[in-house]
Amino acid sequence: MATLNSILLGTSGWSYKEWIGPLYMKEDKSFLRAYTKVFKTVEIDSTFYRYPSKGTVMGWTRYSPEGFVYTAKLPKLITHEKKLDIAQGAEQELQKFADLMEPLVLGGKLGCILIQLPPSYIYKPKQLEQFFKVMPTHLKFAIEFRHPSWVRTETWKLLQKYKVAYTIVDEPLLPPEVHFTSDIAYFRWHGKGKGPWYDYRYKPEELEPWIPKVKEATANAKTVFGYFNNHYHGYAVENCLQVLEMLGSLTSRQAEAKAKVENHLKAASRLATVGLGSYVKQRKTDTEKLLLAFTDPGRLERAENISNSELDMMEETAHRVLATVRDYHVVIDIEGRVIRHDCEDWKKGIAAKRFCKHVAKLFLAMDSEKSMKLLEQIQGEKDEWQFEPYP
Numbered sequence: 502m503a504t505l506n507s508i509l510l511g512t513s514g515w516s517y518k519e520w521i522g523p524l525y526m527k528e529d530k531s532f533l534r535a536y537t538k539v540f541k542t543v544e545i546d547s548t549f550y551r552y553p554s555k556g557t558v559m560g561w562t563r564y565s566p567e568g569f570v571y572t573a574k575l576p577k578l579i580t581h582e583k584k585l586d587i588a589q590g591a592e593q594e595l596q597k598f599a600d601l602m603e604p605l606v607l608g609g610k611l612g613c614i615l616i617q618l619p620p621s622y623i624y625k626p627k628q629l630e631q632f633f634k635v636m637p638t639h640l641k642f643a644i645e646f647r648h649p650s651w652v653r654t655e656t657w658k659l660l661q662k663y664k665v666a667y668t669i670v671d672e673p674l675l676p677p678e679v680h681f682t683s684d685i686a687y688f689r690w691h692g693k694g695k696g697p698w699y700d701y702r703y704k705p706e707e708l709e710p711w712i713p714k715v716k717e718a719t720a721n722a723k724t725v726f727g728y729f730n731n732h733y734h735g736y737a738v739e740n741c742l743q744v745l746e747m748l749g750s751l752t753s754r755q756a757e758a759k760a761k762v763e764n765h766l767k768a769a770s771r772l773a774t775v776g777l778g779s780y781v782k783q784r785k786t787d788t789e790k791l792l793l794a795f796t797d798p799g800r801l802e803r804a805e806n807i808s809n810s811e812l813d814m815m816e817e818t819a820h821r822v823l824a825t826v827r828d829y830h831v832v833i834d835i836e837g838r839v840i841r842h843d844c845e846d847w848k849k850g851i852a853a854k855r856f857c858k859h860v861a862k863l864f865l866a867m868d869s870e871k872s873m874k875l876l877e878q879i880q881g882e883k884d885e886w887q888f889e890p891y892p
Contacts, residue, residue: 512730585616585622620648649675667681669687700734701736838882
């Protein structure tokens with residue numbers, strides 16, 4: 502049975518520049534160190550997109566205080582590309598990832614590994630069990646399903662057999678059912694945004710019904726993990742601290758952080774209301790609004806300033822879009838769910854799946870109906886799309 506001290510709540514990821522103001526100071530040299538002054542846990546989101554280096558994992562261990570706990574998402578190479586299939590080498594990739602995480606394990610800082618499955622992964626209990634059989638027994642795992650076919654009694658029994666925690670979610674695809682299948686409990690709040698789920702600010706009355714569920718988890722698990730994934734604008738920071746306050750476990754340092762983020766968001770809301778500096782409120786087209794889910798207002802403005810004469814649309818079909826923008830290449834493989842581009846800003850934003858001005862310009866130049874349809878498709882299947890360097 503867990504206690505309030507065993508409830509570890511945080512956010513999914515910490516390295517967001519837009520959190521300068523809501524959480525961080527401009528002079529903060531390390532977002533991680535600043536984050537650990539407020540929260541006791543974080544879900545490492547970057548491992549979903551690529552394997553970390555040994556040095557990076559050592560840094561996570563070294564630059565976080567004693568008692569701080571990480572959870573880490575399993576790389577999408579295993580979950581989305583190999584789809585947990587042992588025949589495709591999923592076991593070897595899992596062992597590789599487990600080996601990389603060893604510094605966190607030895608430091609007592611790895612709470613568990615999250616297996617986030619794609620929406621296309623339908624009920625395949627035999628294949629899932631084969632993967633469970635090869636998982637390292639010294640590590641704890643949680644699994645997040647995104648297809649409703651898994652919501653059944655047989656699933657809970659399978660998870661209990663291998664002591665894998667069912668991830669309790671608040672999202673558009675699955676009901677917020679509560680099931681406990683391990684000695685840990687795992688919650689994820691994604692949001693309910695109409696564009697990306699994560700661009701969503703929970704109201705207190707939406708969070709209050711979750712408090713009994715979190716408390717119920719303490720009676721069924723030794724440790725309770727919970728993470729807010731609605732990172733846009735710092736909403737995750739605010740909502741997480743609000744839940745901690747509702748649970749009665751908010752520290753004085755967290756109370757200060759809560760006041761800071763709430764004041765920041767109130768000020769931003771007032772500016773938007775009077776039209777001062779709110780670029781988002783000035784967006785005129787649906788395409789531009791959709792693009793803001795993938796890029797920031799500054800990059801979008803720079804994309805709009807690129808002349809149409811600097812773009813050469815070489816192919817625009819239902820299967821592929823091929824173009825050059827200011828002599829940079831952009832390839833959108835729609836069937837393969839891959840976008841490739843070769844500017845430096847694009848490469849820097851690959852992990853976060855952020856558009857640079859060149860890619861944004863391409864979507865602005867496309868037929869508006871096709872552009873909107875494709876952007877909506879990428880939004881809805883974002884975990885399955887890959888952003889890669891060209892060629």
